[in-house]
Amino acid sequence: MNGKNISGFGKLSLSLVFSFLYVPILILIAYSFNASKLVTVWGGFSKQWYTVLFNDDAVVSAFGLSLQIALLSSAMSVVLGILAGLVLARFGPFQSKSLFAGMITAPMVMPEVITGLSMLLLFVEMQQWFGFPAERGVLTIWVGHVTLCMAYVTVVIRSRLVEMDRSVEEAAMDLGARPLKIFFQITLPIIAPAIASSLLLAFTLSIDDLVITAFLSGPGSTTLPQLIFSRVRLGLNPEINALATITVLAVTVLVIGANRVMVKAELRRVRLAAAT
Amino acid sequence: MMNRLLSLRDSREAAARGARRSLRWQRALPRGRSLVTAVPYGWLLLFFLLPFLFVLQISFSEVEIASPPYRALVTRAEDALHIALNLGNFTYIFGDPLYFDAYLGSLRMAAVTTLICLLIGYPVAYTIARAPEAKRNTLLMLVMLPFWTSFLVRVYAWMGILDNEGLLNHLLLSLKLIDAPLALMHTQLSVQVVMVYAYLPFMILPLFSNLVKLDGRLLEAAADLGCKPWKSFLTVTLPLSKNGVIAGSMLVFIPAVGEFVIPELVGTPESLMIGKVLWMEFFDNNNWPMAAAVTIVMVALLLVPIVYLHKREEKSLARAAKH
Amino acid sequence: MKSFETNLAYSAGAHNAKPYLQIVDVVKKFGDHTAVDHLNLSITKNEIFALLGSSGCGKSTLLRMLAGMETPTSGKIILDGEDITHLAPYERPINMMFQSYALFPHMSVAKNIAFGLKQDGLPRGEIDERVEGMLELVQMKKYAHRKPFQLSGGQQQRVALARSLAKRPKLLLLDEPLGALDKKLRQQTQLELVNLIEQVGVTCIMVTHDQEEAMTMAGRIGIMSEGQLLQVATPGEIYEHPNCRFTAEFIGETNLFGGHVIEDEPDFVRVQSTELPRPVRIGHGITGTLGMPVWLSLRPERVGVTRRQPVSHGNWAAGTVSDIAYLGGFSIFHVRLDTGKVVKASVPATRWREEAAPIWDEPVFVSWADNDAVVLTQ
Structure with missing residues (x-):
């Protein structure tokens, strides 16, 4: 569909939704610079909450743990997701392929309390049977996040593989390249933008996850979302405003940057398609 | 005559070589494919499907002050297996x-x-x-x-x-x-x-x-x-x-x-x-x-x-x- | 039957030279659907052969089996004495130019051409040399470092050709080679492509649904329908002497009349059709029996349109002009006979120098010579 201009009704609905989406976030950012301890009363401009935040050891160490888990689980989920995407998009039908496809989509929509609880019970049983994993912590959280993230990664990679022109791979095979070589020299470079965006997606999902983490974390491992949650439960807290502001800014920069790169890649793809 | 025989042998060898290579190809490919399939499939079976079976099992169990805090469904006492299915949670x-x-x-x-x-x-x-x-x-x-x-x-x-x-x-x-x-x-x-x-x-x-x-x-x-x-x-x-x-x-x-x-x-x-x-x-x-x-x-x-x-x-x- | 004899002569010619590629009784089934049905074909070295058929006739499946993308359900493919039926695509000395060109979007023109050579592990110097040669051959030297999306359709086609020729394959496959180009460019490129292929001296099989492309480029054409080869012959032979109704109707335009043989002599036959007022005389004998049902194929350009009743022989009919399509150099007259049958006649503009062309609803006569109608028995 391509229209020429946005209608009046369209402009109205867009501006309403954008203010609905952004006003709460802007207020949140504004009050992170509030001098008053009362979050809802403006007491002048101050950067004190950022100082408090950076000196808060609990926050700093929780952030470190979250970052570590997010890097590890996004890397693994991208590997698994590419494999799963290949299976679903490129391999012919095999027995129980639909079960596989079903298990891929389910974690995406399944309420996280369900996924979290069931995985926890698995680990408890495993510990009783094999004594492993000995305790809940980074490893168990990592497994949970990988399972959640690989579903998203698979969906992104799979749809890219499905729309990719397969004759390019066939041409490589025709010119003497073996399947493994085709995958690394042809398929991977072509779907690289999709891989990058799914990596970003997996990273943000993992670093943001609270519910699955809550079930799978042990006493020694508190991630940033868990820390925020425990503080927010007690009420409004200007330090959290400061933390939220940093999160929002980081994500905005990351997403806009990634989007630019993707738009460029997309443009090239479109131009190629138009030229042929 | 000799030449013809030689060329015949050559082409036969070539055909045999081709057959061998193709066999290797056909064997190698499915193996690679099943490996690629097995890794994510195994992961999901182990960490997504299997857990639900445990959830199902434990939902028929009873709470106990222990670690973990539930009674095992299957117990062994005096060389006999006891299976205690508890529907109480669901009726509740x-x-x-x-x-x-x-x-x-x-x-x-x-x-x-x-x-x-x-x-x-x-x-x-x-x-x-x-x-x-x-x-x-x-x-x-x-x-x-x-x-x-x-x-x-x-x-x-x-x-x-x-x-x-x-x-x-x-x-x-x-x-x-x-x-x-x-x-x-x-x-x-x-x-x-x-x-x-x-x-x-x-x-x-x-x-x-x-x-x-x-x-x-x-x-x-x-x-x-x-x-x-x-x-x-x-x-x-x-x-x-x-x-x-x-x-x-x-x-x-x-x-x-x-x-x-x-x-x-x-x-x-x-x-x-x-x-x-x-x-x-x-x-x-x-x-x-x-x-x-x-x-x-x-x-x-x-x-x-x-x-x-x-x-x-x-x-x-x-x-x-x-x- | 003349067409049969000439056919024999041509296929004998093909068999005299040693077959380079042999497709022996190949069958390909997808589930219940038979895409290629017990197909046999021999191709000689350095031949340009076109598989011509409408979409879904199995020609692309056959090509993909030659490339190794599909494996035949049964049958054999032999190239230069080697059975390649079960070789993987990357093990075959065959290269293909894909319909969409399938250029690697992330590689430059030179890298695209070098790709196949790298797979063979050739030394760098030789790769560079051969890439250089290929670029020169297709006149793309200036664009060596461009990416595919920076090229026009015609340039992409030339890169794709260079890439598939770079490995010096024993067999070159072209899948709808010019299908992605617009019409004007296509006509110009057809002969260019043939010249390049002949210059390199490679055996070539192309698949196309465009009869003009097949007739311009190929030495021999195979007409495919429902997984089978109906006729294999030179373009001229296929046009002038189709061996069945399908071929006659598929290649060019024709008028078909159903009928049966009423007189069967060694040097002529007569065919009676309910769609024509009088028996048609054919100036040669056929291998058939008296009374057998046949079809007559009469090309529009063989049909004359006159105002005066033709004399001498019986190959004529009276009718009225029901439609005229003016096409510049010639016009197509649709003449409705008294039997109700509409006969198409293609008449060159030069025919109407002495007299004015007939107009709508004007009574006219159509006529043709003894050897103009082709007798089809299937």
Whole structure:
């Protein structure tokens, strides 16, 4: 569909939704610079909450743990997701392929309390049977996040593989390249933008996850979302405003940057398609 | 004669070589493929499917003061196996109005959230899909940006607004629209507003990707045949976007049923949502069998929509693969 | 039957030279659907052969089996004495130019051409040399470092050709080679492509649904329908002497009349058709029996249109002009006979120098010579 201009009704609905989406976030950012301890009363401009935040050891160490888990689980989920995407998009039908496809989509929509609880019970049983994993912590959280993230990664990679022109791979095979070589020299470079965006997606999902983490974390491992949650439960807290502001800014920069790169890649793809 | 014999032998050898190579090829390829399949498949079987069997098992167990806090279903005593199936958790769930209300309340909350998201999301998705190509990407990114930011942060943002001492009450008071602060926080309304806020992008994205594929010439054809814009919307656009509507609704409804964070942070203590019940049974009451039983009933409720969504997505992917 | 004899002569010619590629009784089934049905074909070295058929006739499946993308359900493919039926695509000395060109979007023109050579592990110097040669051959030297999306359709086609020729394959496959180009460019490129292929001296099989492309480029054409080869012959032979109704109707335009043999002499036959007022005389004998049902194929350009009743022989009919399609150099007259049958006649503009062309509803006569109608027995 391509229209020429946005209608009046369209402009109205867009501006309403954008203010609905952004006003709460802007207020949140504004009050992170509030001098008053009362979050809802403006007491002048101050950067004190950022100082408090950076000196808060609990926050700093929780952030470190979250970052570590997010890097590890996004890397693994991208590997698994590419494999799963290949299976679903490129391999012919095999027995129980639909079960596989079903298990891929389910974690995406399944309420996280369900996924979290069931995985926890698995680990408890495993510990009783094999004594492993000995305790809940980074490893168990990592497994949970990988399972959640690989579903998203698979969906992104799979749809890219499905729309990719397969004759390019066939041409490589025709010119003497073996399947493994085709995958690394042809398929991977072509779907690289999709891989990058799914990596970003997996990273943000993992670093943001609270519910699955809550079930799978042990006493020694508190991630940033868990820390925020425990503080927010007690009420409004200007330090959290400061933390939220940093999160929002980081994500905005990351997403806009990634989007630019993707738009460029997309443009090239479109131009190629138009030229042929 | 000799030459002919030699060449014959050569070609035979070549053929045999070819056969050997092809055999190796045919053997090697499936092995590589089954390995590629086995890794993600095994992961999901172990970490996604198997856990549900344990949930099912433990839901038939009884709570015990032990670690882990449930009684094993199968015990060995005096060289005999004892299997104790306990249906108590389920009879409790179906008997106690607390659970029943929680399930009903969650389903209702999810349904209303889905409906509101659809009503807000459709015009937005439609507008973005019809926007000039240059603007489309930016607009879509603006819609999706909040989705990329932390879920907790987005919920927290509303806490400051909806708080009884919060900004909205301040604003209304200073505008003299109200005399006393309204009780906005910890109500059904606050849960509803935040639910819509959090789940809206899940509705807009599938709607957009469906609507953007709609051929604008269809609407021109409808107009050419004398169809008024709103009528061509009802008779052309809406039916053609059915798949997007269904996908978006499912993506909002299914996870919304089990939502925990929002009712926990902005919800009422009295009217519970089932995700919160599960959490409380597990973390506060330490009643793992009960939490497992609550999970099983929730999975049973959600299985049909999940399978339905999955089948639809598979079908549309298969169609995309054909083109 | 003349067409049969000439056919024999041509296939004998093909068999005299040693077959380079042999397709022996190949069958390909997809589930219940038989895409290629017990097909046999021999191709000699340095031949340009076109598989011509409408979409879904199995020609692309056959090509993909030659490339190794599909494996035959049964049958054998032998190239230069080697049975390649079960070789993987990357093990075959065969290269293909894909319909969409399938250029690697992330590689430059030179890298695209070098790709196949790298797979063979050739030394760098030789790769560079051969890439250089290929670029020169297709006149793309200037664009060596461009990416595919920076090229026009015609340039992309030349890169794709260079890439598939770079490995000096024993067999070159072209899948709808010019299908992605617009019509004007296509006509110009057809002969260019043939010249290049002949210059390199490679055996070539192309698949196309465009009869003009097949007739311009190929030495021999195979007409495919429902997984079978109906006729294999030179373009001229296929046009002038189709061996069945399908071929006659598929290649060019024709008028078909159903009938049966009423007189069968060694040097002529007569065919009676209910769609024509009088028996048609054919100036040669056929291998058939008296009374057998046949079809007559009469090309529009063989049909004359006159105002005066033709004399001498019986190959004529009276009718009225029901439609005229003016095409510049010639016009197509649709003449409705008294039997109701409409006969198409393609008449060159030069025919109407002495007299004015007939107009709509004008009574006219159509006529043809003894050897103009082709007798089809199937």
